[in-house]
Amino acid sequence: MYSIDNKQYPCSTSLTMKYIGGKWKAVILIHLIEKKRYSELRKECKVITERTLSLQLKELEELEEDGLITRTVHTNKPPLRVDYELTSFGRTLIPLLQAIAQWGSKTAETLKL
Numbered sequence: 001m002y003s004i005d006n007k008q009y010p011c012s013t014s015l016t017m018k019y020i021g022g023k024w025k026a027v028i029l030i031h032l033i034e035k036k037r038y039s040e041l042r043k044e045c046k047v048i049t050e051r052t053l054s055l056q057l058k059e060l061e062e063l064e065e066d067g068l069i070t071r072t073v074h075t076n077k078p079p080l081r082v083d084y085e086l087t088s089f090g091r092t093l094i095p096l097l098q099a100i101a102q103w104g105s106k107t108a109e110t111l112k113l
Helices: 012-020 023-032 038-044 049-062 095-109
Strands: 002-004 007-009 070-073 082-086
Touching: 002 012, 007 012, 012 095, 023 038, 023 049, 023 095, 038 049, 038 082, 049 070, 049 095
Parallel strands: none
Antiparallel strands: 002 007, 070 082
């Protein structure tokens, strides 16, 4: 049993899913292995609605005191130039994200999707 922020997790997998669970978080995180501007991320994640992308980014930014991503705003006036990148904590997920992507590619080849 794992306990973080007064919440109990029955196994390490459930704890991991706290951070990357959901339909889009892992997809967004893999695109952020390299720093991206919001507009670049938006183009790479075409199937995610703008509202969902914004909400997921906010969740990833706010997780714990040390979120998985950081948001940097470079201008004060619209249009804003905003960059997103993995924090050092978020970078620890890179091997996991790459393994997930590799598994998906192999599965697609095997099943000829």
